[in-house]
Amino acid sequence: MSEWNKRTKAVHAGTRRSQWGEVSEAIFLTQGFVYPTAEAAQARFQNTGDDEFIYARYGNPTTAMFEDRIAAIEGAEDAFACASGMAAVSGALMATLKAGDHVVSSRALFGSCLYVLEEVMTRYGVEVTFVDGADLDQWRAAVRDDTAVVFFESLSNPVLEAVDIQAVAEIGHAKGALVMVDNVFATPVYSRALELGADVVIYSATKHIDGQGRSLGGVILGKRDYIRGPIETYMKHTGGSMSPFTAWTLVKSLEHMDLRVRAQTDSAAQIAAGLENHPNLTRVIYPGLQSHPQHALCMDQMGCGGTMLAIDTGSQETSFKLLNALEIWLISNNLGDAKSIATPPASTTHQRLPDAQKAHLGITPGLIRLSVGLEDAGDLLADLTQALDVAQA
Ligand SMILES: *Cc1c(COP(=O)(O)O)cnc(C)c1O
DSSP: OTTSOHHHHHHHTTOOOOTTOOSSOOOOOOSBOOOSSHHHHHHHHHOOOTTOOSBTTTOOHHHHHHHHHHHHHHTOSEEEEESSHHHHHHHHHHHHOOTTOEEEEESOOOHHHHHIIIIIGGGGTOEEEEEOTTOHHHHHHHOOTTEEEEEEESBOTTTOOBOOHHHHHHHHHTTTOEEEEEOTTTHHHHOOTTTTTOSEEEEETTTTTTOSSOOOOEEEEEOHHHIIIIIHHHHHHHTOBOOHHHHHHHHHHHHHHHHHHHHHHHHHHHHHHHHTTOTTOSEEEOTTSTTSTTHHHHHHHHSSOOSEEEEEOSSHHHHHHHHHHOSSSEEOSOOSOSSOEEEOGGGTTTTTSOHHHHHHHTOOTTEEEEEOOSSOHHHHHHHHHHHHHHHHO
């Protein structure tokens, strides 16, 4: 199986068939498992072997299929499936860190990740230093001998700033830190995070992995000792495990994730090119465009520009008019969905940030984040163009 390409693994890896030989993966919608004898129950609690389950919070056959399939796609030794992306991020941090540890993190983070690092971890005696993720000198200056974790989003939300995974991993490893990457925007399809030196890769499966706006999920990937050691122990006892039903929706989603994400990327590239010189836009941010300041790094790390772009009309008023004139694009806040979604971060997802912080991160009042879906790229571009006309009128 390790010889298979990602697309083959996405369809077959991790499959566990019941005695009925079903083609489509079964949902084992069960919390518990029956032991044939008291002795077998005792033995199971002493040492759970492969494919021996105790309780769905610890593991379940459908959840195990999802974990094995996503681990195979990512090229990771193992994976633990979590109830949401945030259960994965907070769980990985809590399971790894202890009072007195130091963390260095990029500043441009998903709002809930920022909350966990800034307000939760510090309550338990963990010190956190934030840096501008693209500035390697800041990473070098921030790491210390007691730095236990470096944490960053490989491509940040919403302004699509890339962090050089290989360079930051080297800086972190020089101090013995564990390198944790929230890799949502890169997606498992384009991820090279482990190969570039990350130790732990985290996804919100709610995004491209589900890709259809149905399920909340998350996953932590890494070395087997780490995943089945501190991560599984922490997650199974604190309750952030994925439900078997969610695992089933995600197992089936993994089958076509590659096709979806590549189609979404092709459309994103077309839309970015179509809007790049639009007179009514002050900025078009897309890693696949030559004009992106880190175009070369993004092409090296992901091989393409991905499924997300951001545009700026210069003011909140114009952006709101544009959003209200859209006919296909939905005003919402998920991403990676089959349905194209437009999000104004300054007034929604990043509303709570102080204005100075928003300005520092480039989250201007007119910024609109675009998650490109599976509709026809020409239709999507035409919808944006007509809405830009309405907004400017
Ligand atoms: C959505 C997201 C999360 C959180 O995932 P949930 O599944 O919503 O809990 C974390 N990090 C990034 C970068 C995200 O986009």
